[in-house]
Amino acid sequence: MAKITMTVNGRQVSGQCDDRTLLVHFIRENLGLTGTHVGCDTSQCGACVVHMDGRSMKSCSTLAAQAAGSDITTIEGLAANGELHPVQAAFKANHGLQCGFCTPGMVMTAVDMIRRHSGHLDEATVRAELEGNICRCTGYHNIVKSILAAAAEMGGARVAAE
Amino acid sequence: MGVEGIGARVARKEDKRFLTGKGRYTDDMSVPGMKYAIFVRSPYAHAKIRSIDATAAKAMPGVVGVLDGKQLLADGIGNLICGWMIHSKDGSPMKMGAWRPLAHETVRYVGDAVAIVVADSIAEAKDAAEAVVVDYQELPVVTDATKALEQGQPQLHPEAPNNLIFDWQIGDPAATDKAIAAAAHVTEITIHNNRLSPNPMEPRATLGIYDGGDEHYTCYTTSQNPHVARLVMSAFYNVAPENKLRVIAPDVGGGFGSKIYIYPEEIVCLWASKRTGVPVKWTSDRTEAFLTDAHGRDHLSKVKMAFDANNRIIGLKVDTVANLGAYMSLFSSAVPTYLYATLLSGQYDIPAIHANVRTVYTNTAPVDAYRGAGRPEATYLLERTMETAARELGVSPAELRRINFIRSFPHQTPVIMNYDAGDYDASLDAAMQASDWNGFAARKAEAARRGMKRGIGMSCYIEACGIAPSAAVGSLGAGVGLWESAEVRVNAVGTIEVLTGSHSHGQGHETTFAQLVADRFGVPIDSVNIVHGDTDKVQMGMGTYGSRSGAVGMSAVVKALDKVEAKAKKIAAHLMEADESDIVIENGELKVAGTDKTVPWFQMALAAYTAHNLPPGMEPGLKEGAFYDPANFTFPAGCYICEVEVDPETGVTKIIQFVAADDFGNIINPMIVEGQVHGGLAQGIGQALLENVHYDPENGQLLTASYMDYAMPRADDLPSFKVSTSNTPCPNNPLGIKGCGEAGAIGSPPALINAITDAIGNNRLTMPATPQKVWAAAHAAN
Numbered sequence: 002m003a004k005i006t007m008t009v010n011g012r013q014v015s016g017q018c019d020d021r022t023l024l025v026h027f028i029r030e031n032l033g034l035t036g037t038h039v040g041c042d043t044s045q046c047g048a049c050v051v052h053m054d055g056r057s058m059k060s061c062s063t064l065a066a067q068a069a070g071s072d073i074t075t076i077e078g079l080a081a082n083g084e085l086h087p088v089q090a091a092f093k094a095n096h097g098l099q100c101g102f103c104t105p106g107m108v109m110t111a112v113d114m115i116r117r118h119s120g121h122l123d124e125a126t127v128r129a130e131l132e133g134n135i136c137r138c139t140g141y142h143n144i145v146k147s148i149l150a151a152a153a154e155m156g157g158a159r160v161a162a163e
Numbered sequence: 164m165g166v167e168g169i170g171a172r173v174a175r176k177e178d179k180r181f182l183t184g185k186g187r188y189t190d191d192m193s194v195p196g197m198k199y200a201i202f203v204r205s206p207y208a209h210a211k212i213r214s215i216d217a218t219a220a221k222a223m224p225g226v227v228g229v230l231d232g233k234q235l236l237a238d239g240i241g242n243l244i245c246g247w248m249i250h251s252k253d254g255s256p257m258k259m260g261a262w263r264p265l266a267h268e269t270v271r272y273v274g275d276a277v278a279i280v281v282a283d284s285i286a287e288a289k290d291a292a293e294a295v296v297v298d299y300q301e302l303p304v305v306t307d308a309t310k311a312l313e314q315g316q317p318q319l320h321p322e323a324p325n326n327l328i329f330d331w332q333i334g335d336p337a338a339t340d341k342a343i344a345a346a347a348h349v350t351e352i353t354i355h356n357n358r359l360s361p362n363p364m365e366p367r368a369t370l371g372i373y374d375g376g377d378e379h380y381t382c383y384t385t386s387q388n389p390h391v392a393r394l395v396m397s398a399f400y401n402v403a404p405e406n407k408l409r410v411i412a413p414d415v416g417g418g419f420g421s422k423i424y425i426y427p428e429e430i431v432c433l434w435a436s437k438r439t440g441v442p443v444k445w446t447s448d449r450t451e452a453f454l455t456d457a458h459g460r461d462h463l464s465k466v467k468m469a470f471d472a473n474n475r476i477i478g479l480k481v482d483t484v485a486n487l488g489a490y491m492s493l494f495s496s497a498v499p500t501y502l503y504a505t506l507l508s509g510q511y512d513i514p515a516i517h518a519n520v521r522t523v524y525t526n527t528a529p530v531d532a533y534r535g536a537g538r539p540e541a542t543y544l545l546e547r548t549m550e551t552a553a554r555e556l557g558v559s560p561a562e563l564r565r566i567n568f569i570r571s572f573p574h575q576t577p578v579i580m581n582y583d584a585g586d587y588d589a590s591l592d593a594a595m596q597a598s599d600w601n602g603f604a605a606r607k608a609e610a611a612r613r614g615m616k617r618g619i620g621m622s623c624y625i626e627a628c629g630i631a632p633s634a635a636v637g638s639l640g641a642g643v644g645l646w647e648s649a650e651v652r653v654n655a656v657g658t659i660e661v662l663t664g665s666h667s668h669g670q671g672h673e674t675t676f677a678q679l680v681a682d683r684f685g686v687p688i689d690s691v692n693i694v695h696g697d698t699d700k701v702q703m704g705m706g707t708y709g710s711r712s713g714a715v716g717m718s719a720v721v722k723a724l725d726k727v728e729a730k731a732k733k734i735a736a737h738l739m740e741a742d743e744s745d746i747v748i749e750n751g752e753l754k755v756a757g758t759d760k761t762v763p764w765f766q767m768a769l770a771a772y773t774a775h776n777l778p779p780g781m782e783p784g785l786k787e788g789a790f791y792d793p794a795n796f797t798f799p800a801g802c803y804i805c806e807v808e809v810d811p812e813t814g815v816t817k818i819i820q821f822v823a824a825d826d827f828g829n830i831i832n833p834m835i836v837e838g839q840v841h842g843g844l845a846q847g848i849g850q851a852l853l854e855n856v857h858y859d860p861e862n863g864q865l866l867t868a869s870y871m872d873y874a875m876p877r878a879d880d881l882p883s884f885k886v887s888t889s890n891t892p893c894p895n896n897p898l899g900i901k902g903c904g905e906a907g908a909i910g911s912p913p914a915l916i917n918a919i920t921d922a923i924g925n926n927r928l929t930m931p932a933t934p935q936k937v938w939a940a941a942h943a944a945n
Contacts, residue, residue: 019284019286021286022286029191034184035184035187035188035190035191036183036184036185036186037184038188038364038365038416039190039366039446040364040365040366040449041448041449041869041870042448042449042450042869043449043869043870043871045869045870045871045875046364046449046870048364075184076182076183076184077183077184077185079183080182080183085179085182085183089182089183092178092182093174093175093178093179093182094174096174096175096834096835096837096838098178098181098182099417099669099670099671099838099842100363100364100365100414100415100416100417100668100669101177101178101180101181101182101186101414101416101669102186102188102363102364102365102416102417103364103416104181104182104186105181105184108182124883125879127878128878128879128881129878129879131877131878131879132877132878132879134878135364135870135875135877136364136878137362137363137364137417137419137842137845137846137875138364138417138669138838138842139838139841139842139845140841140842140843140844140845140846140876140881140884140907141841141845141876141877141878141881142838142841142881142883142884143837143838143841144878145878145883146883
C-alpha cells in the first residue's frame with residue numbers, strides 16, 4: 002500500500018491505495034471526484050485528462066504514487082467562484098457537448114492546448130491536437146468551434162491585458 | 164417563437180453539470196457496502212464447458228463470491244430473448260436458440276460470460292477471475308454468415324439447422340421478376356455493409372442492489388429505456404416482479420442503439436446482489452465493450468435494379484444475408500426486416516420490389532440496432548446502386564434521381580410504408596447549391612494538375628422514425644407497444660415538472676422538452692424541469708431509439724400540456740369571472756382576451772392547490788398525464804453530397820467538403836438538431852472510411868478489440884460540415900416533427916463511397932475504404 006499526498010484543486014489531500022492504483026482511480030474512488038472519466042483501457046480516448054503541474058495528462062497512464070507531491074487540477078477545479086472557465090462557457094455556447102462523457106477530458110485538453118499556443122489556434126491545429134481525445138456524439142464540429150471561440154476570447158483577453 | 168420557445172436556438176440546461184464534472188453516470192454511483200464484479204468470459208468462440216472450478220478463486224483475498232450459470236439456472240433466471248417475432252416465408256416462426264445470462268453448457272462467441280466474481284475491489288475481482296478454472300472443449304468456428312449457411316459448417320444452436328434463423332421476404336416476387344425480364348437495362352451489384360461497434364464513450368455499467376428487508380431490487384444501468392429494462396427483466400428473465408424492481412438510468416454517456424438492450428450483466432448483478440447479500444457494481448472496460456456490446460450492420464446483398472427505356476426504375480430485387488451473431492439480441496430480428504426492407508423504395512417511385520432476407524447465427528457478438536438500424540443498410544444499397552446505374556446509363560446522378568423521385572403524397576410503396584410528406588427536389592437542390600456541384604469539373608481539373616484524383620458523390624436518403632403505431636408494429640411481430648407517456652406537473656408556485664418516458668443520453672431533452680412548455684405557457688425554461696430515467700419517478704415509458712423522442716415522446720408531452728392548459732383556463736376563467744373560451748395564455752399570464760384582466764401563471768397554480776375557490780366540482784391540483792400512440796411512422800429525408808480528393812500514390816482519401824441538406828419537418832432547437840446531424844455524419848463517415856469489426860475467420864478471435872485496432876474517427880479525420888434544413892411538416896403528429904437522430908449515419912456512407920469511386924474510376928470498393936483498398940482499386944483495371 003502506498004500513502005500518497007498531493008494537491009488537488011487547490012486542496013492538499015492524502016490517501017492510501019494499492020501500489021498498482023492508477024491516478025484516475027485514486028481521483029475517482031479515493032477522492033470521490035467522479036468528473037474525470039475512464040473511456041478505454043489503452044490510453045486513447047482522453048476522457049481521463051487532468052492537469053498535473055499545469056500540463057494536461059492522461060490520468061489513466063500514471064500511477065497514483067507517481068503523482069505524489071504534484072499539483073493536480075480536475076474538471077471540478079476549473080470553474081472559479083461558480084463562474085464557468087472561458088473554455089467551459091465556449092463549449093456551452095457552441096453546443097460542444099452532447100452526452101457529456103468525453104467532455105471533462107476535452108475541456109482539460111483544450112485549456113492546455115490554448116495555453117501552449119498562447120491562444121493562436123486554427124482549425125487544422127485544433128483537429129491535430131485533439132488526436133488523443135475521442136468523442137462519439139458531436140462529430141467534433143462543435144468541439145473545434147468551441148475551442149477556437151475560447152482561444153479567440155482568451156487570446157483577445159491576453160492581448161488586451163498586454 | 165419566443166426566445167426560449169419552439170424553434171429557438173437555446174443553449175442547453177444540462178450543460179453546466181457536464182462541464183463542471185457534476186454529471187452522474189452509473190459508474191459514479193456508490194452505495195454503502197458496495198462490492199465490485201468482474202465477469203469470467205470465454206476466450207473461445209465456440210466450446211463446450213466441461214467444468215468450472217472456482218475453489219481457488221473463492222479463497223483469494225477480498226473475494227465475496229463466485230457464481231456460475233448452473234446456480235443461475237437453479238434460481239430460475241430465464242433466457243435472454245428477442246422481442247420481435249418474424250416468420251419465414253414458409254410460415255414457420257424464427258428459430259431462436261437459448262441465450263443464458265451465464266453460459267453453463269456451451270459458449271458461442273469470445274466474451275460469452277460464464278461466471279461472475281464479486282470482491283472488495285476491482286483489482287481483487289480481476290485477480291480472482293483469473294483463478295477461476297474453466298475446462299473448455301473447443302468446437303469448430305464459423306464467423307461469416309454466408310459460409311455459416313453452407314452444408315457441413317459448425318452448428319450453433321440445435322433449434323436452427325444450418326444456422327438459419329429465418330428466411331423472410333417482402334414485396335411481390337413475380338411482379339419484380341417480370342419487371343426485370345422486361346427491362347431496358349438492369350444494374351447488378353453486390354453490396355457489403357460492414358460490421359461496426361457502436362462505441363458510446365461511456366462503457367456499459369450496472370449497479371445491482373437487493374434489499375432483503377423489502378425484498379426489493381434497484382438496478383442502476385446505462386440504459387436508453389429503463390422501463391423496457393424493468394419490463395423485460397420482470398416478465399421474461401424472472402429477476403424480480405415489476406413492482407419490486409426499480410430501474411434507474413441516470414446520466415448515460417451515449418447509446419447509439421447499443422444501450423437499448425438488456426444484457427446478461429444487469430440480470431446477473433441483480434441476482435448476484437441477492438445471492439451475496441451486497442450491492443454489486445460492474446463496469447465494462449473498453450475491450451469488453453468491443454467483445455459484448457451488440458454490434459451493428461454486417462449485411463451482404465445481391466441487388467438487381469431494372470430500368471425502362473426512359474431511365475425509370477421498374478423493379479428492384481434484393482437478396483440479403485444478415486449476420487445476427489451468436490444469439491438473437493432484443494430487437495435483432497426487426498433490424499434486417501421491418502427497419503430495412505421497408506425502406507428499399509428510398510425516395511423513388513418503384514412499382515415492384517422484392518426483398519429476401521436470411522438471418523444467420525455465427526460465432527460472433529450479437530448484432531442488433533446501431534444508429535439507423537436497417538435504414539443505413541437500405542440507403543447504402545440503394546444509393547450505391549443508383550450511382551452505379553447512372554454511370555452505366557450515362558445519365559447524371561442528379562438527373563437519374565430526379566427522374567424517379569416521388570412527388571405526390573401520401574405515397575404507398577410496395578414495401579408497406581406510406582410516406583406522408585416530403586420534397587426531395589428541395590433537399591437535392593439545396594445540397595447541390597451548397598456544394599457548388601456545377602463548379603466541380605473545374606475543381607477536378609485543378610486537382611488533376613496537382614496529381615490528385617477528385618471525386619464527388621451524392622446520396623438521397625429516406626428513413627422511417629417513430630416506429631409506430633403500436634397496433635401496426637404488433638401486427639408485424641413486435642412484442643411491445645411503441646407509444647410514449649408523459650406527465651406534466653404544475654407545482655403550487657407555478658414551476659413545472661415534465662416526467663417523460665423518453666430518455667436523454669446526449670440528445671438534450673432537458674432543454675428541448677422544456678422549450679415546449681415555455682412555448683405553450685410563456686414561462687422561462689429555468690422554471691421547467693425534465694424528469695426521466697427512473698421507473699420510480701416516471702410512470703411508464705418506452706425510451707429513446709429510432710429518433711422517436713421528438714415525434715413520439717414530445718407528442719405525449721403536448722397531449723398532457725393540452726390537458727393542463729384546458730384546466731388552467733377553467734381555473735383562470737373562474738377567478739376572473741370570465742368565459743373560459745376567452746382566456747389566452749401569454750408571457751406567463753392568463754388573460755381575458757380584449758380586456759386588461761389577467762391572472763399570473765403562478766397565482767392560477769396556487770389557486771389550483773389551495774382549492775379555496777375552484778369551479779364547482781373541479782378536483783384540486785394541476786397535474787395531467789397522457790399516452791401518445793402515433794398514427795404513422797415519420798419520414799425524414801434529405802440529400803448528402805461529399806467531395807473527396809484521393810492521393811493515387813498512397814490511396815489516402817481526404818474529404819474536401821461534406822454537405823447535408825435534411826428535411827426533419829418542424830424543428831424545436833436548430834442548434835441541437837445540427838449537433839445530431841454532425842454526430843451522425845461522423846459515424847457514417849467512420850463506417851465508410853475507417854471502422855470495421857474484424858473477426859479471425861479461423862478461430863473467431865476479435866482482432867479489433869481496442870482503440871488501437873478499431874479505427875474510431877478522430878477530429879483530424881473529419882472536416883467541418885455544411886448543414887442546412889428544409890421543412891415539410893409531418894402531418895401525423897401535433898408538432899409536425901420527423902426526427903433527426905439517425906439521418907447523418909444513414910445518408911453519409913453512400914455519398915462518401917460514391918465520391919471515392921467517382922475519383923478513382925473503379926466502382927469495386929467496399930467499406931471501410933482504407934488507403935490500402937482505395938490504392939488497390941485505383942490501380943486495378945476497372
